[in-house]
Amino acid sequence: MVLFPSLAAWAATGPTWTSTWLVALWAVCYCVQFTASRWCKSRFRRRYLTPMLTYALILAAAGVPFLVLHPAILWWAPIYAVLCGVSLLASWMRRERSLWSNLAAVLASSAMAVVVAPFGSRCPAPSATDRLTWPVAPALFPGVGVEIAVSFALALFGSVLFVKTMIRERGRRGYLHASWTYHAVLVAVGFLCDVLYGVLALALFARAVALPLVARRRPVPVKAVGITESVMSLLMLVLIPLGA
Structure with a gap:
């Protein structure tokens, strides 16, 4: 799922060798971050160091040539350094399932849509008609990339709230009410922007309401929650690029 925003931008703007390379x-x-998080959580045990270094070497070998050819992408380095730092701190504190850690992960994966979009073969030039764009360096922030990124960020954060109501925060009314309110607002905003966004938000809202209500009467297996989220994520991958 962490790849879906970048894949959505890759598809929406026209795949190229460069955008494929970047994805x-x-x-x-992600493999480097995941293994580094496990290393931090283990308090730097040696057994977790080898996988991290292996992925880091692969990343360096494949990534340095990309940086040489496209140095402007380093603009994103400070942003991702902060997000990565938050993730590693959460792992060190063993709070990688916390809301703030989840938010950092959502922002990191969603922002990749903006990073990938400029390398697409059909990436449109910045226009005054764009629903979402960025006034600074618009070539690096094409409207379609920004729109896909924001859409995924909003949808994925809703998923974070929903999963918490089903597992770690199950039974806590505060989280349940926050999830329902968030998804209701998402439906309204979605239909205001595009009917496809509205349909997606409505599907997300339906599962955010239905499954917790079902869980009050009988246990809902974690596997069922995972399958539901996989289906919702695939729906995001299809509808968000079409809406953008």
Whole structure:
């Protein structure tokens, strides 16, 4: 799922060798981050160091040539350094399931849509008609990339709230009410922007309401929650690029 925002931008803006290369690099970045998080959580045990270094070497070998050819992408380095730092801190504190850690992960994966979009073959030039754009360096922040990133960030954060109501925060009314309110607002905003966004938000809202209500009467297996989220994520991957 961490790849879905970048894959959505890759598809929406027209795949190229460069954008494909970048998406592959992002996949390796995730492997580095995941293994580094386990290393931090273990208090730097040696057994977790080897996988991290292996992925880091692969990333360096495949990524340095990309940086040489496209140095402007280093603009994103400070942002991702902060997000990575938050993730590693959460692992060190053994709070990688906390809301703030989840938010950092959502922002990191969603922002990749903006990073990937400029390398697409059909990435449109900045326009005054763009629903979402960025006034600074618009070539690095194409409207379609920003729109996909924001859409995924909003949808994925809703998923974070929903999963918490089903597992770690199950039975806590505060989280349940926050999830329902958030998804209701998402439906309204979605239909205001595009009917496809509205349909997606409505599907997310339905599962955010239905499954916790079902769980009050009988246990809902974690596997069922995971399958539901996989289906919802695939729906995001299809509808968000079409809406953008």
